[in-house]
Amino acid sequence: MGKNLKEAYKQISKEKVYSIRDGIDLIKKLSFEKFNSSVEVSFNLNLNAKKADQQLRGSIVLPHGNGKIAKVLVVAEKDDQEIAKKAGADFFGDETILNKIEKENWFDFDFIVTTPKFMPKFAKFGKLLGPKGLMPNPKLGTVTTDIEKTLKDIKHGQIEYRTNQQGIVNLSIGKKSFKTDMLVENYKFVFSTIKSKKPASLKGDLIKTIHVSTTMGPGILIDKDGGVN
DSSP: OOHHHHHHHTTSOTTOOBOHHHHHHHHHHHOOOSSOOEEEEEEEESOOTTSGGGOOEEEEEOTTOOSOOOOEEEEOOHHHHHHHHHHTOSEEESHHHHHHHHHHTOOOOSEEEBOTTTGGGGGGGHHHHGGGTOSOOGGGTOBOSOHHHHHHHHHHTEEEEEOOTTSEEEEEEEETTSOHHHHHHHHHHHHHHHHHTOOTTOOSOSEEEEEEEESSSOOEEEOTTOOOO
């Protein structure tokens, strides 16, 4: 643990559980990064990720975005490529562009969007795109019949959430430069989404603990029962 992080932790009460507003104000105060760091939330969930019905995965559009302008590649038939071009896609093409990704190791984008009818052409690229989290998926909204809306959502700050092997969901709710009210509203939206995804088979509370931090800063324990004032 570096000197700056040690000093930051000294200013956090180990006995206190913070509201999200107080927590965000504190991490912004304690942040020592010299860049506009992300504000990150970690949900430790009472889930067994080995069980199929306890694997949470989906996407949401944050009310105020996450401070990142995503680059989007649309892979589809010619008519849909025209729609993508007009809707602001950064890149677009057909199966040829998938071959370019494979041959040139080209990954200058954050999302790939396609249509249901074009999805079968992705089958042979699963091992290439899957491990990088780039394989289009209906659950994430990246397999769609409405390319224009999907591009709008992604550009506005659509983010993916998913549990890791330890049952933890980590995601960014914005940048340190955001006003606290904006970060709180983004957090409320994420919090309510996670709470609503409790599997029917799960007994007890879904959320064990919640921590908020900046990219390199200390984690602060947040009220898991709401704490949104």
